[in-house]
Amino acid sequence: MKLIVEADGGSRGNPGTAAGGAVVIDLESGVVLVEVGVYVGVATNNVAEYRGMIAGLQCAFEIHNEAHVHVRMDSKLVVEQMSGRWKIKHPDMAVLASEARSVIGSRPVTFEWVPRAENARADAVANRAMDAQASFRA
Numbered sequence: 001m002k003l004i005v006e007a008d009g010g011s012r013g014n015p016g017t018a019a020g021g022a023v024v025i026d027l028e029s030g031v032v033l034v035e036v037g038v039y040v041g042v043a044t045n046n047v048a049e050y051r052g053m054i055a056g057l058q059c060a061f062e063i064h065n066e067a068h069v070h071v072r073m074d075s076k077l078v079v080e081q082m083s084g085r086w087k088i089k090h091p092d093m094a095v096l097a098s099e100a101r102s103v104i105g106s107r108p109v110t111f112e113w114v115p116r117a118e119n120a121r122a123d124a125v126a127n128r129a130m131d132a133q134a135s136f137r138a
Helices: 045-063 076-082 091-104 116-132
Strands: 002-013 016-026 032-043 068-073 109-113
Touching: 002 032, 002 045, 002 116, 016 045, 016 116, 032 045, 032 116, 045 068, 045 076, 045 091, 045 116, 068 076, 068 116, 076 091, 076 109
Parallel strands: 002 068, 068 109
Antiparallel strands: 002 016, 016 032
């Protein structure tokens, strides 16, 4: 099974009220299988981006443990760090990247940077979690 995870995160202030969001999509049908919002509390935008991606990966692997997952994000930092092209210098980012790698394990996951306009679904989910100041899964 091939799944797409569209992930995003945001903070109102940097740091400020923060949340991540992700949408898991079946590649073949284009159907949205799950939306997950992760309220982070007070954090930076980068932390929220990672939290959204991690939640999306967790949901994808709950749907199908051996899925091939393609992550699409408008965070160049997260995409480049998770792809191994950029070093992770900040200790908080290193912890989050390690957590993401733990979720991924040896499963096939690819990462793609997309323009913000192409990531509107995940952005909307992150904003819903920020507005509600609560995590959710739908």
